[in-house]
Amino acid sequence: MYTLRSVGWLVACQGLLLALLLAACRESDERAPSETAGAASEAECQALRVDTTQLAGFVRRIQETAGKPTPGAFIGLDDWSITSVRAFGHCLSVLALSWANHLEGGIVVLDSSNTIRATGWYPGASRVVSAGRGRFAFVFTAVKGPGIVEKRLVVRCPLSPDIFLECLDLLIESYESVQAYEGGPENAAWLRQTAEMSFKGDTLILFRRAVVKRPGDPVQSEQTLGAAKLVLPR
DSSP states (O other), X not given: OOOHHHHHHHHHHHHHXXXXXXXXXXXXXXXXXXXXXXXXXXXXXXXXXXOGGGHHHXXXXXXXXXXXXXXXXXXXXXXXXXXXXXXXXXXXEEEEEEETTTTEEEEEEEOTTSOEEEEEEOTTOEXXXXXXXXXXXXXXXXXXXXXXXXXXXXXXXXXXXXXXXXXXXXXXXXXXXXXXXXXXXXXXXXXXXXXXXXXXXXEEEEEEEEEEEOTTOSSOEEEEEEEEEEEOOO
């Protein structure tokens, strides 16, 4: 049997619980619009539809800014890619362009009015992607010659809508081969390393692999090197 005092405490506890539930609901309702607006804002930031006739102008701008020679005739691109990032309230498009057999190239940052905000010289630039928080990442050819290729991954972080500085630069792909002076093809040797990149929040994740061919080995060996994680500046 409940006493008058116990009934009073029960009613008080129920009232307190109801008040807490109502406060939580109000806080959730107040938070939801801003979160929805943020998601919508990111969704609305889409890369520009670039006309291929504009690409020659981007190439010339990259060459001029980097102090490189600007040939009179544009011979075309080997590769180009585009992504979008949102930085300081601006929706920006980032292009990576590669030409001259991947020996020349660079990046261009455009705003929504198609105005160039920044450029950079990166031979063989390709595979540009958003890296979150206004950052973008791409791969460029650092070394290319007989029996050797090195590609590096660069992440550039925004300091303003016009300034993107390198906040990460690392080797992501490499290939080097050696041919023995004596013996046949079985004495050739090479080492190839590759990595697949992905971004989760502020973390870059690299899934690394290697292919090794040693002198005298009839076949090459393939190795999975696991994942490496690097935290990016915010």
